[in-house]
Amino acid sequence: MQINLTGHHVEITEALRNYVDEKFAKLERHFDHITNVHVILNVEKLTQKAEATVHVHGGEIFADSEHQDMYAAIDSLIDKLDRQVIKHKEKTQRH
Numbered sequence: 626m627q628i629n630l631t632g633h634h635v636e637i638t639e640a641l642r643n644y645v646d647e648k649f650a651k652l653e654r655h656f657d658h659i660t661n662v663h664v665i666l667n668v669e670k671l672t673q674k675a676e677a678t679v680h681v682h683g684g685e686i687f688a689d690s691e692h693q694d695m696y697a698a699i700d701s702l703i704d705k706l707d708r709q710v711i712k713h714k715e716k717t718q719r720h
Contacts, residue, residue: 626653627661634668635695641666644696648703656710658682658717666695675702679710683717686710 628649630637645664653659660680667674675698676689686709690701 626659629661629663631663631665632667633665635666635673637666641695645699648699652679652703652706652710655707656681656714659710666699668695673698675699677702677706679706681710681713684713686713 626649628646630642630645649662649664658681660682662677662679664675664677667676671693672691673693673695674689674691675695677687679686686706688702688705688709690698690705692698692701
């Protein structure tokens with residue numbers, strides 16, 4: 626799984642990159658057909674925003690999350706993606 630990490634008005638520190646990698650590793654444990662991920666971290670005044678497009682076998686999954694803390698926004702993003710990935714996995718297993 627390849628992770629592309631982009632920052633808008635925010636510096637992507639090593640700690641932030643490691644945190645994102647660690648969280649997406651959790652996603653990959655649930656569904657191993659993830660080819661690549663594009664994560665955008667954005668800061669708008671007081672709001673920290675994290676959004677991601679996950680390319681999976683048979684489609685794309687998108688989610689975004691906003692919070693005052695970037696790490697909390699990433700956590701929330703992963704939770705949303707996790708639910709969508711599990712739903713996608715169940716759909717593909719039925720066919």
